Amino acid sequence: MSEAAARIEEAPAAVTAGGGRARRVRRFPWWGALWLVLGAAYFLLPLLATLQFSLRVGRDAYGLDAYRKILADPFFRDSLWLSFKLSVYTIVVALLLLVPTAYWVHLKLPRLQPAVEFLTVLPFVVPPIVLVVGLLRGFRWTPTWFYGGYLLLVAGYVVLSFPYVYRSLDAGLRAIDIHTLTEAAQSLGASWPQVLFRVIVPNLKASLLSAAFLTFAIVMGEFTMAVIMLFNTFAVYIAYVMETQATGAAALSVISFAITWLSMLGILVVGRRVGGRQVQIGGVR
């Protein structure tokens, strides 16, 4: 009781002495820190364990054997190269499709915005496993160069990238005054392609780059659609290695994780340099 009384007596003093400031200095949230430490343990332990496992060469001996073996495997390079190509194609197609659309909808057709938004988040509701089965069924009649080549796979990856790319572009377009920029460019005699590529796109650099990095990370790790369509992408190769050599799969997991990390760091750096808050959202499958 005396303690409570003392606190009540102190309170006005604190308010008068420090004004609003004294109250704003809060105690460090210890319980929150405890949760974060527990969370960090759950999230970091498996990563460290994978790293340790990938370095194991027999009982209590460590070395880089697994990495050496993987790097020497021609299938590793082929699969990594294939995934890299697929992600570049996906980024190019997704940006060519969505940048003009997002710009045009924001500028001229704001009433269509909900429809476009709905279609771009639909891939969150339709899982890749369903999408790939549908693509294989719906495009059965197409010629082999399309059906059997990786064009159909890229088409599917572009759909997967819709939510991420559109959200990023949407945030970027909201942050700049596209109406004034467009009018200014047009009054100086710019044509539509010039407005888009020389005025709008340079102003969207940060959101374009973060969309590209995120799409890159997703395609580099995508397994579901690739394995059902029978392509030996990087993720499919890791699954193949896991069946025969565990340490090799661990080494590949470390490499795969590093690729995702670098992409995310790319987004962070881009976001910081431009000063805008980057938009990103997760999503696996």
Next chain:
Amino acid sequence: MAELTRAPERAATLLAGVRGRRNLAWVGVVPFFAYAVAFLLVPSFSLVIGAFQSEEGGFTLRFVEKLVQPGTLKAYWGSIQLSVVTAVLGGLFGLLLAYAVVAQGMPGWVRTVATTFSGVAANFAGVPLAMAFVSTIGFTGIVTRFFRDALGIDLYEAGFSLYSFAGLVIVYLYFQIPLMLLVITPALDGLRREWREAAANLGATPAQYWRHVALPILLPSLLGAVVLLFGNAFGAYATAYALTSGQFRLVPVLIGQVKIGNVLSDPHYGDALALGMVIVLSFTMLAYGFLQRRAARWQR
């Protein structure tokens, strides 16, 4: 004078020009809508056709009937259970972590690190994720060995297995919790400090503040996030593929088997299974829409 009389005429031609351009504005979005129809809507509708089609092209109910066989129902039930459990647990832990991250007094860099890491972890799936947990709580994983050597407890003899339901839940949470953190942090930012202070000034305990102020405000966002998590787990194939070698039946794994397996190949059955997933997800979305409207009713 001549200028003035010609003004209406000029206005009319200007208007016509504006209207004409406006009428053509929709042309700019044709490529996007065409793409979405071709690669998003056509595939979805093809599933419906494929599911009711026999190998020869005629109409059949054979594959849809297969959906209600005990084995298939068990796979759906397993998938739904796993998705519900990981959506609820992931939602709870994700919310707690997000709350800790945005708590007052927490240094700003914690938030940057947590959201960036969540971006990575939410996209970390499949074999690499499975491998990470094999190295941790697999039969020879470091945690398993720690329990066995240091504490004398054999987890696997005690009935635990990475390849069981409980094991899958632990692995799925690795991408569910970060996803929750990413989608719920903006909603937590929306909780204003003044509300908590106002509640405290009126004599509310923290528990009362949560029960009567914070939770009702957060409820629509929480529901949305948990539904997103459900869909995320329900459709996850890569991780399930790497960890369930036939022991625990899940729908995506079953689809994979009938689509790529040489022995089990049965593509139309795969269409029916995928259609079943769409139906489950549609019901989830409907339930979500209903709950959302109820939860948000008083906010208007």
